[in-house]
Amino acid sequence: MKELILKIIPYLVILLSFYAILKSKQPGKEYLLFILYFYPIIYSADSVYSAFQFITYFYFLYSLRNNQPLFSNSKFGISLYLILVLFLGALSSNFVSNSILGIVKFLPIIIFIHVLISECLKDKEFVFRVISALKFTLAISVAFLFLQIVLGLDFSLTTMENPNITFESIRYPGIFQDPQKHAQFLSALAFIALIKKPGNKDYSKYSYYLFGAAVIGLFLTGGRAALLGLVLGIFFIVLFSETKVKFLGLLGILLIGAIVVSLSQYLIVFSRGESLGDSYAVRNAIWQDAYKMYFSHFWLGIGIDNYSKYVEIYFPDQFWLVAGEKVFFDHPENGYLKFLTELGTLGTLGIFAFILNAITRGLHTFLVKVKDFNIIFLISALLSWFLGFYSVYSLGDTRIMILIATITGVLVVYAQRYNEGVLIVK
Template identity: 35%
Template sequence: MKSQIPILILLGLIALFPVLVFRAKDDNKNKVYLAYVLLILPYMSFDLMPGLEEFTVFDLLSWSYFFVFLFYNRPGRNSIFGLLGYAVLIILLIGVFNSDFFWRSMMSYLRFVSVIIFAKVLLTELKEDPDFFMQLMRMLKIVLLVALIFMGLQMIFGVKISVTFSFLSGNFMNPNIDTIEGIRYPSYFQDPQKFAQFIAALSFVFLIYDKKRSKALWLNLLLFLVAVVSLFLTGGRGGLLGLVIGLGFLYLFFPMRYKLLFAVPVVLLFMVISLYKQNFVMFNRQTDTNSALDERTGFWLDALTIYNKHPLMGIGVGNYQLYTERYKPDNYWYAQDEITFFDQPESGYLKYLIEFGLFGFTVFILFLIIPLVRSVYLYLVGVKDERLLILVASPLSWMIGFITVCSLTDVRIFIVVTSLTCALIHVMQQADKSLAEREAHLPYGKNAIA
C-alpha cells in the first residue's frame, strides 16, 4: 500500500521549485532548474494525471520553466546540435498529425519537448559557465549513489518498498524482478534491465574526478567498483555487455599508466565474482542467450511489419503500444491479473525507428553519433583530454544495452542519457576550440600535427 507521506513531500518540493527559481540570481536560475531535476530524479516520472495521459513532474518543471524564463530569455544556438533538435521536433510533430492516435502521440511529443528543453538549458549553462561541468559530474554521481542506496534498502526490506515510496505507477511490479533464479533488483525503476543500463552509463562518471584532491582517485575507483558489482544484482545482460564494451573502449585508447591503474580494480572485481558467483542473479539465469535472442527476433520481425507500412514518417511518437494492441494483439504479457500490451519490440532502436520513421530516427541517432565520433577523432589527432574518452564510453555502454531494451520510456533514464550526451558535447566543443587554437599557431596549419 502506498504511503501518502512521500506524495506530500513531493508536492511540497514542486511548490518550492518556483520560490527557489524566482529568488535565485539571473545567472543561477538555470542551475536551480537543472539541480532540481537531477537531485529529485526518482520522482521525475511521477504521473500527475493518473487515469488520463501521462504528464509527469519532469514535464511540469520543464514546461513551467520554459514559459516563465526561457520564452522571454531565449539562449543562443548550440551549432549543429541546436539544428538537430529543431529538426527532430518538426519531423516528430508531422508524425503526430499523421498518427491514428493523435492525443496519445501529442502527449508523448510534449514529453520529448521537455527533454529538448532540459538539453537546451544544460548546454547553454555549460557554455556560459564551464566550471558547471564538475558540478554536473558531482550531481550525476549523487544520482547513481542514491539509486544504489535504494537498491540496498530493497535488499533489506524487499523490492516492494518502491511502491511504498510511490516510485512505481499503481502497485504493479515487473514480473522480471522476482524470478526462479532469484531477485533482480530494480532500485526505484520498474524494470531491472533498465536499471542495468542506468548503472552501466553512469558508473563511468566516477572516473572523472578532481585531480587536485589526492584521495579522490581511490575513492572514485572504489565507488566505480561498487557500481559494477551492483550491476550484477540486476541480472541485466545487456547492461553488462555495454559496460564491458565501454571498458574495452577505454582500455584500447587510454595511455599505459591508466591501463595499469585499471588493472587493480579489474583483478579485484574478478576475485569478487569468482568467490561469490552463486550470489549474483546475473550468473544464475536459466534462459540462455540464444533462446532470448530467438524470442526477441520474433518480436523484431513483428515490429518490422508495422514499420513497412509507415517507413518515412513513422506511426507517431509514443504509439507503439496502441499499434500492438490493434495489429499484433498476441504481443502482450500477463502479470498480476493484468494484460499489458508491449510498448516496445524489445529493442529501443527499432521502437524509435517505427515511431519516428526513417527521417526522424536518422536525426535522433545523429545527435548521439556525431559527438561520439568527433570526440574520438579529436583525441586521436592530439587533444589528450581523458574526459573525451570517458564520456564516449558512458553513452556508448548505454547504447549497447539499448539494442535489447528501450530504457528511454522511463523519463529518468532519458534525463541521465541527455545529461551525459550534453556533457560530452561540451567537452568536445572545448576540445575543438583547443585544436583550433593550436592549429592557428602551427606554421603549416593542420598538416603540421604529428
C-alpha cells in the same frame, strides 16, 4: 499509506522547484541542478506525466520573461528538424491525438538539453557541478539499492509490479520500476564516477568505491546486456590507454571473467531461469512484428507513443499479465526498434545524429588536441548504454532519458572547452 505518499511526493517536488527557480539569481543553473539532485523522484511509473515535465515547462515559460530567449545562444537545427518529423509522423498516424500528447511529453528533454549546453558554455566550470550532481545521484541510488536488499522489494518508489523482478529470480530494480533500466543506469554512471576535475592529480577513494558499488549493483540487477555494455566501455578505455594500462586492463578483464565463470551459479545475472538462446527466441518473435510495423511506415513511423496502440490491434499476443489484467507492450524489447517503429527512419536519424555527433567531436578532440581521459569516460558511458539499449527501451523512463541527454550534453561542452582554447592544467 505508501501509495498516498508516492502520489504526494511529485507535487511537493514540483512546488519546491517552482520556489527554487523563482528565488534564484541563476534560474537556469538552479533548474538543472534541481533536476539532477532530485533525480530519483522526478518521475514515477505510476504517473502519466512526470514532475520533470511540469518543472521544465514552468522554467521554459519563466525564461520568456527576459530579453534572452532560451534558444538564443544555442544551435537548434537538429531539434527543429526532429520536432518537425515527430509532428508529421503524428499527423500521418492512426492515433493522432495520442501521438501529439507524446510530443508534448518529449519536448521537455529538448528544452533540458538546450539549457544544459547554454549554461555550461556560459560558465566553463559549471560542467563539473553537473558531473558532481551525477555522482551524487549514483551514490543515492546505490544506497537505495542496498536498503532494498535489506528491507525487501516493497521498499521501492513505485506501486506498479514488474514481472521481470521475480519472474526467474530476484532482480533488484533500485529506484526504477524495471531492473533492466536500473542496469543501464548503473552501467553508464559507473564511468562517470571515474571523472575528475583537471588539475587533480589523483582519484579519491570515493571515486573507486563508487565505481565498484555501481558494478556490484549491476550484477544484482541481472542485466546481461548492460553488463556487456560495461565490458565494452572498459575495453574502450583500455584501447586508448598506455601500454602498461592496456596490459593491466586486459589482465583485469580476464581475472573478472575467471571469477564470473567460477561464481556464475551464485550471480543473478547468470543464474536467471532462461538461457540466452531462449531469451533470444522470445525477443526475436517480437522483433519480427516490429520489423513489419517499421517497413510499413518506413520514413515517419507510426507516431511517437503509439506502439502499444498498434500492438493491441495488430499483434494482440504481445502483453503482460499484471494483477490479472492485460498490459500491452509499449516497446518491442529493443530500443532501436522502438525508435524505428515510432519515429521512422527520419526521426531515428535525428535522435542519433545528436549523440553520434557528440561522440565524434569528443573523440576528435581527444586524438588531435589533448589526451584528456574525461572525454573517454564520457564516451564509454554512452557506448555502454548503446549496447544495453538493444535489449530494452530504457528511454521510456524519463530519468534514463535525462541521464543520456546530460552525458551527451556534457561531452559536447567538454570538447568545446578545448576548441575554444580553454587551458587546462593537467
